[in-house]
Amino acid sequence: LAVDDINAAGGVLDQPVELFPGDSGDTTTDTANTTVDRHLANGTQVIVGAASSSVSLKVIDKIVSAGVVQFSPANTSDQFVCYADRGLYFRTAPTDVLQAQALAQLIAEDGAQRVSILALNDPYGTGLAENTVTNLVDAGIPEDQIQKIIYDPNAQSFNAEVDQVANFAPDAVALIGFEESAKIITRMHEVGIGPSDGMAVFGVDGNMGNALGENVAEGLLDGMAGTTPLTDTGEEFQQRLLGVDPGLIDFNYAGESYDAVIVSALAAEQAGSTAGVDIAANINSVTRDGEKCTSYQQCLDLLRAGEDIDYDGATGELTFVDAGEPGVGSYGRLVFGPDNTLTTEDYIVVGE
Template structure:
């Protein structure tokens, strides 16, 4: 993907910040489906950024319109995106979450209509190569990197042979390929890599095949509210496995609430960090009443913040946002962290530059991807505990 800065749009920021009363931003996420327990918190992160800018007042009032993708139905994702773009006339979209939803809604709706999408959670490596005309961005890093991180974590713990179950979609396939490549390159062995479907009542056949390999450790790259949980649940019930690991799609309190001690010691990786921006985000989220119990909430704040600052630096319309988003996401400019959006708008209105770093230390490359940092977690007691930053 090629990124182009539109000089005319940038020039609009030289003297004053454009007013955007009546402008709508879409939030396109899986409010139902296999990650529904996470989505309210992720959407809440985006809304905190929008509320912050609305309270600051420099942009006028921004309205939010939500739409559901179900996470797993490309047709629903496309239909919901079409409603946001054509009926609601949103100027940009925060979302989607699941990679397949982002790819479908981007190709089918956003790209043809010149609408920026900034996903806080779509991590499939396939998104990097979209022919998007400079319209599709993300604040969550690609699973090309997360696969390497998870492989490194397991290798360091002396886990050398694993069975691998992944959700049979763009997210799961991309993550599984990245993990297997990195794990085998480090000397590990994947005894079986097999996809699973979401929404099934019985996963005994899938778990039996994984168990038959003789591997002692099961890697589950799925979703915590449906297929991934089902694989773990059957593994525990049958006694097939007792040692588990997974990725960001499995990270959330609902998995612990459902499976309890059965996943004690489970290892996870998910985007995140322990930098200044992450700490400021946690304070802001807590003050806003948002329960930080899952991934991508800070990334959603960042996704909305990038759109809002691009509206100010360019103009509050689709072309203006597309032309300015790379400039506010990257150096040069004054570094902006969570809670400083009003300050950023003042700088832009005065003709200055900002370098938005936010909760996830945003820095977008030419493909619209961030480099990304990760946290390693372990399930202890009744919660996910941070082991270390990666």
């Protein structure tokens, strides 16, 4: 969609933008490296991805060493804040330092006084878990009333970890994981501490999607709440996305993906160059301290008139900080219903 909008406005430096799709895979495969090799061979100057923070950490050095921009719409690990990325790594998703604040706020507002945290053992899971503990303590929950369990996401069984949670007898559980969350939720129900059993269970962006609902028995997720980076992109934007891909089942990170492409194109226009290092040098500046604009066409017209711009896109205000990421995080407060489908109740904004 973003490439279509850019090319409809005349492209970048009067040339059309080319899109080369690629799969980033996961940490159990070498798919991401293969995809990156292919992109670099094609002369790509901006690689949008990966979705997983752990996958990005496997390829970031290769990408930035080639002088190419890596721009993730979904990486949230705080490891990237100070990463030695040569100024070539960016993301439209806010850091988990901010998501931890939103998650802790959600848990504390629910009245929890004794909390178990189950988190997968990777940079995303451990970082988000640690930051969530810090924010729960700041919210007034004593540290000895918080249990943190780190698990292997590739394990065949999560019975031991879930049994530890049951023995701790929490009044709320935060589950920080990906597709393995389905197995964990199923086991939680078997021992009577699942969402549908009355336990307050909270998820995060890694599992708060309708895909989770498709992988557990109907009704097991009823009442499970959580956070994911999300802004109110509006019905019109969602309908435009469905026009490109009618098979979409949710819109998580859709706005972030769109904005990553638009920001990259605007940075190239401002730089007068499509070289990765030149694009990178202009990315932060097109998101702040200039004339507000909300579409590629509008921003392009301002740039060509010699104006400084401040692009506010599908995800709203970006205002990148020096680390190349948003300084404010907007999160959807999501809840699963009895049919295992998600609704967005409202939004939590942190970091303002």
